[in-house]
Amino acid sequence: MKSNVKELWLKALRSDKYRFGKGVLHSKSTGRTCCMGVLIDVLRKANLGPLIEEVEPETPPKGTKITAQRYQCLHERPVAATLPSAVQDFVGLSDTEVDQLYYLNDAQGANYSEIANWIETHITGELS
Secondary structure (H helix, E strand, O other): EHHHHHHHHHHHHHHHEEEEOOOOOOOOOOOOEHHHHHHHHHHHOOOOOOOOOEOOOOOOOOOOOOOEEEEEEEOOOOOOOOOHHHHHHHHHHOHHHHHHHHHHEEEEEEOOHHHHHHHHHHHHOOOO
């Protein structure tokens, strides 16, 4: 993973700026964000990586109130729950690392601090 991105991501995860969420990158209705949504926000604010655009939010499934923000990179379909592949390629995360982060965030319910500690320990930062 690119060192500068890793540093910015860890700082954001350890800040009090984001509300922890599961299942979607960012929920417009609840204001909650998963760890991958935090990564997208960091990249967008720092003008790093591929152009990541917000597109029309996903219509919530019947019976729920969660409106998931969707993101789109050039030549990719909009996504609401998964990291766009162009972003994954840019930051240098492997499929295994992404799967583990989804598992920690969504299945285990690990908090941002625990996820940041896992990233720090298990994902190597390389020069950008």
